[in-house]
């Protein structure tokens with residue numbers, strides 16, 4: 001490509017060889033390595049938890065490091081759910097758009113984003129390591145952790161919204177040079193994700209800054225448990241989209257190219273993201289179906305809203321499925337399933353993403369169960385719930401991020417994967433392990449096995465009296481956990497091995513997908529694309545502030561009636577340290 | 580996007596067929612979700628008793644737990660075939676921790692907490708409610724079978740959360 005020539009004419013354009021591009025690669029690599037290091041810690045602890053449910057208590061042997069199951073579980077939830085996902089996402093959603101647009105991001109701001117999150121992560125790690133804050137990743141008050149914990153989470157949350165201004169600025173630069181054109185797809189999806197997250201973050205920020213931070217510092221004496229729980233879920237539901245949407249960015253924006261085809265429908269991707277943003281915020285209280293204090297009418301509305309959330313994901317299933325079919329048929333696949341077999345399964349990045357998409361069928365089905373009130377009453381806070389989210393965030397997000405690392409580490413470092421076979425082995429084992437694990441957890445939940453419980457520490461007879469009926473599913477949980485250990489350590493061997501010892505080779509480019517009828521490149525210096533006669537709907541969706549406004553209004557409308565009675569019946573609860 | 584330039588015949592044909600199926604799929608999805616919603620709503624209305632309600636709020640988080648009804652911890656008869664049970668969660672036990680109720684009677688549980696959040700789950704039933712300090716929640720349930728049921732705390736409450744288990748013994752109808 002002749003980016004280098006063009007780079008001279010457009011000052012903000014980046015070329016592959018200049019120093020800005022090198023800084024971008026280094027920073028992206030830092031986000032990636034930090035994120036996966038967090039997963040290394042989290043994924044080391046996860047299988048101990050799976051063994052716990054299988055009745056095997058390894059915690060006494062871990063005593064010098066971990067004082068209790070609950071300390072380990074706090075670390076697992078925080079490292080995997082926050083640190084891993086935030087770092088990878090805040091890297092990707094700046095790097096990919098910058099590459100798509102051919103525009104340099106504001107590096108100072110991106111570095112600040114990294115630094116703020118890194119300081120936050122260190123504070124939280126410190127607070128968890130000394131067992132002063134075994135409050136789990138949801139930190140419901142009036143359980144009370146140390147100030148380092150809450151301030152660390154505050155910094156993590158704050159840092160994770162910093163890609164938003166960076167994206168807005170890059171998009172503005174691009175649009176100045178290309179008036180009248182629609183925002184390119186990957187940038188659009190990234191921007192909608194960050195706008196959604198910026199709005200959603202208001203809940204947990206209010207909880208932390210107004211209540212838990214000053215409370216843990218001793219500035220205020222009491223907090224209201226239910227108000228804080230509600231504020232938490234205002235962010236805690238959208239966070240699942242913050243986990244999911246970056247994976248969708250890769251599925252829509254890259255995967256079709258990786259399998260050798262095209263994205264079937266660019267508009268569908270935009271509609272999906274717009275819907276995800278609008279629906280994500282108002283439905284947070286469906287996590288509180290079992291809490292007192294919500295009216296039945298509201299619960300009914302929530303069921304409807306929650307079901308609507310499934311629409312964008314089902315549309316995604318269709319569009320991605322069809323894009324894969326297109327590629328499979330181009331590659332010579334015949335008949336009903338031939339195209340699926342004809343996909344390039346030898347590419348670990350493709351295999352990981354397609355397998356992730358397959359586990360999402362289970363994730364979506366269990367999600368619909370959670371959303372439907374009466375069924376929710378049966379599964380609420382049982383192992384069914386972690387069963388559900390390990391086939392969403394634990395597979396869709398984790399496997400897609402692994403998939404991304406398989407092309408991105410070579411892309412960033414110029415080093416080849418040390419072993420394609422090991423990479424393939426790790427994703428297949430992850431797929432099989434996570435499926436077995438999730439089936440076991442969900443099934444055990446139907447026997448009323450509670451989540452977040454150190455059941456293996458119970459006297460043997462008690463464990464059997466309470467959970468003996470679920471012994472088969474609980475054995476599956478333990479078996480899945482052990483497989484996941486093998487999978488994750490194989491993956492880390494490939495990941496860190498490639499970083500350290502990969503053979504030097506020409507770095508592969510970012511595999512941006514072309515959509516049907518769309519141009520091959522959207523970089524700022526590519527030929528103008530006026531023929532992009534997008535439909536009125538797509539033009540309307542490009543008004544991201546309009547979408548933001550609608551989402552804000554929907555969220556306000558949803559939350560005023562909920563918070564109103566709570567704010568009129570404030571409970572002043574002092575803190576408890578019970579671990 | 581109607582930019583047809585650069586589409587091969589295979590692309591164009593695939594695209595056209597894709598658009599047709601797309602409309603079909605979206606229609607199918609919407610119908611399915613509407614039916615699911617109606618289904619669960621019907622179930623809720625049909626079995627309305629399971630809705631968690633709110634009896635009262637207090638500023639002092641321990642106030643409800645100090646009320647006489649919660650202190651006594653007795654099963655109170657409230658009608659010919661209905662009973663009330665007042666249950667307090669404390670780290671790490673339920674009070675009362677063994678109760679007897681008759682089979683087939685409508686039981687209203689009043690649940691609160693004296694310290695942190697707890698989860699009031701009756702294993703093997705859909706009864707599942709958060710016990711919140713300062714708030715009294717209610718839930719009604721009728722046990723259709725005699726036998727031993729367990730109340731298992733399912734909201735993390737500290738070091739012995741997993742051991743916070745109480746028992747409900749449902750006596751066969753007809754026994755005094």
Ligand code: HEM
Nearest residue numbers: 043046047049050077080081136394398451452453481484
């Ligand atoms: C390496 C494989 C993994 C295994 C064996 C594993 C196992 C488990 C188990 C057994 C639980 C339930 C613990 C309980 O409720 O007591 C759990 C909780 C959780 N896991 Fe994983 N997990 C794994 C990977 C992941 C990944 C990749 C993520 C996210 C990216 C993740 C996020 C979480 C979260 C957020 C929780 C909730 C913690 C809580 O309830 O406080 N896990 N995990």
Ligand SMILES: [Cu+2]
Nearest residue numbers: 237284286287
């Ligand atoms: Cu949710």
Ligand SMILES: [Cu+2]
Nearest residue numbers: 732734736740
């Ligand atoms: Cu508990």
